[in-house]
Amino acid sequence: MEQSATRAAVILPWERPDRQDEVRAAEARLEEAVGLAASIGLVIVRKAILLLRARRPATLLGSGQVDSLRAAVQEDRVAVVIIDSRLTPVQQRNLERALGCKVIDRTALILDIFGERAATKEGTLQVELAHLEYQRSRLVRTWTHLERQRGGFGFLGGPGETQIEADRRMIGDRIVRLKRELEQVRRTRGLHRAARRRVPFPVVALVGYTNAGKSTLFNALTGAAVFAQDQLFATLDPTMRGIRLPSGRRIILSDTVGFISDLPTELVAAFRATLEEVAEADIILHVRDISHPDSTAQRTDVEDVLEGMARSGTLEEDWRSRVIEVQNKADLIGGREAVHARKGSVVISAITGEGLPELLSAIDARLTEAMETVHYTLPVGEGALLAWLYAHGEITERRDGETEIEVTARLLPADRARFDLQTAERGR
Ligand SMILES: Nc1nc2c(ncn2[C@@H]2O[C@H](COP(=O)(O)OP(=O)(O)OP(=O)(O)O)[C@@H](O)[C@H]2O)c(=O)[nH]1
Numbered sequence: 001m002e003q004s005a006t007r008a009a010v011i012l013p014w015e016r017p018d019r020q021d022e023v024r025a026a027e028a029r030l031e032e033a034v035g036l037a038a039s040i041g042l043v044i045v046r047k048a049i050l051l052l053r054a055r056r057p058a059t060l061l062g063s064g065q066v067d068s069l070r071a072a073v074q075e076d077r078v079a080v081v082i083i084d085s086r087l088t089p090v091q092q093r094n095l096e097r098a099l100g101c102k103v104i105d106r107t108a109l110i111l112d113i114f115g116e117r118a119a120t121k122e123g124t125l126q127v128e129l130a131h132l133e134y135q136r137s138r139l140v141r142t143w144t145h146l147e148r149q150r151g152g153f154g155f156l157g158g159p160g161e162t163q164i165e166a167d168r169r170m171i172g173d174r175i176v177r178l179k180r181e182l183e184q185v186r187r188t189r190g191l192h193r194a195a196r197r198r199v200p201f202p203v204v205a206l207v208g209y210t211n212a213g214k215s216t217l218f219n220a221l222t223g224a225a226v227f228a229q230d231q232l233f234a235t236l237d238p239t240m241r242g243i244r245l246p247s248g249r250r251i252i253l254s255d256t257v258g259f260i261s262d263l264p265t266e267l268v269a270a271f272r273a274t275l276e277e278v279a280e281a282d283i284i285l286h287v288r289d290i291s292h293p294d295s296t297a298q299r300t301d302v303e304d305v306l307e308g309m310a311r312s313g314t315l316e317e318d319w320r321s322r323v324i325e326v327q328n329k330a331d332l333i334g335g336r337e338a339v340h341a342r343k344g345s346v347v348i349s350a351i352t353g354e355g356l357p358e359l360l361s362a363i364d365a366r367l368t369e370a371m372e373t374v375h376y377t378l379p380v381g382e383g384a385l386l387a388w389l390y391a392h393g394e395i396t397e398r399r400d401g402e403t404e405i406e407v408t409a410r411l412l413p414a415d416r417a418r419f420d421l422q423t424a425e426r427g428r
Pocket residue numbers: 035036039208209210211212213214215216217257258259328329330331332348349350351352
């Protein structure tokens with residue numbers, strides 16, 4: 001595929017003083033950017049941290065740095081240079097001219113990733129909106145090359161003034177339409193929620209920083225224990241997979257887009273929209289890279305975003321009781337035994353597999369803990385409802401009468417909502 005062959009260089013301009021701890025932070029930041037670029041299919045053939053004494057208005061980088069970068073671009077046949085910083089439209093255009101290749105900045109890279117990962121209607125619209133606003137703020141031919149290749153929104157025309165005016169109008173019109181569509185989607189969101197609740201198993205969502213190991217963990221867990229793909233899962237998106245826990249209970253594992261350090265503010269709404277799955281989750285697995293120099297700050301960031309979602313009503317207020325913290329990459333810091341497990345957390349290595357059985361048991365235990373005791377009186381003959389209760393909960397008591405069956409069961413709050421929805425529909 002053409003896009004998988006796109007050769008890229010990732011450059012991190014670094015303005016902070018080069019103290020030893022800062023160097024480690026810069027290296028981690030560069031690794032993050034490399035991971036992000038690789039996640040959209042770019043082949044990274046060069047990466048570098050460039051120390052900035054001052055931000056040059058024309059090119060951001062110093063002229064010597066631009067010269068050696070040009071040589072590197074030629075030598076390595078680089079098609080795209082990613083500057084992990086914010087570029088003004090002028091800087092971007094000047095760099096493209098000087099380097100003789102496409103140049104994109106951090107915001108453009110992140111937008112691309114969100115565009116690929118947005119799963120819900122709202123997520124897709126929100127990302128497209130952020131994308132158009134970004135383009136409008138530039139109004140020059142920017143990264144249409146990458147766009148076309150990847151089938152995105154590459155509709156910007158030539159660089160002439162009239163063309164730019166026409167583009168400005170077109171983008172403006174599209175933004176107005178998108179905002180209207182978004183409102184429409186938000187109005188009907190409640191309806192979609194109810195429909196999603198009919199996924200008949202508890203949902204466990206993975207959240208965490210990019211590179212924390214979410215996908216590795218997702219694959220490790222699903223690779224080992226996927227249950228037969230039935231009709232239901234064919235219609236779900238590929239970031240959702242069903243697995244069976246040691247208890248025999250089935251769950252849906254749902255991967256989400258990763259958190260990114262210093263997320264540009266204009267992308268916050270788009271990011272939150274891509275996190276919508278978390279609102280549906282019975283359990284949130286917060287995957288952390290405990291070997292990362294910013295590990296603690298990253299944890300706070302994730303919790304702050306979830307708290308923000310709770311304040312805005314997207315997430316239920318008791319979200320903290322549904323989080324299991326997963327302290328990943330224990331193998332890099334001396335193995336499971338060497339790591340102090342925080343309360344409510346499980347230490348693992350998604351790569352070596354250590355701690356995975358304990359994690360599965362923790363999910364099982366947390367689901368059991370979250371169950372509520374409910375009583376139902378079902379008419380005899382409603383075998384399907386009774387069967388549903390047996391399949392999704394634990395029946396603790398059952399009394400069969402002439403016309404009615406009384407059942408006491410333990411159910412998850414979400415399952416209880418699903419069950420109530422079913423009985424309400426039958427009553428209709
Ligand atoms: N040593 C070690 N490396 C790990 C472990 N888990 C993941 N990794 C590595 O960390 C890198 C990032 O892992 P991913 O699973 O792609 O991370 P992610 O959280 O899904 O990242 P995004 O998809 O960008 O959000 C990869 O190179 C993995 O091989 C682990 O337990 N130990």
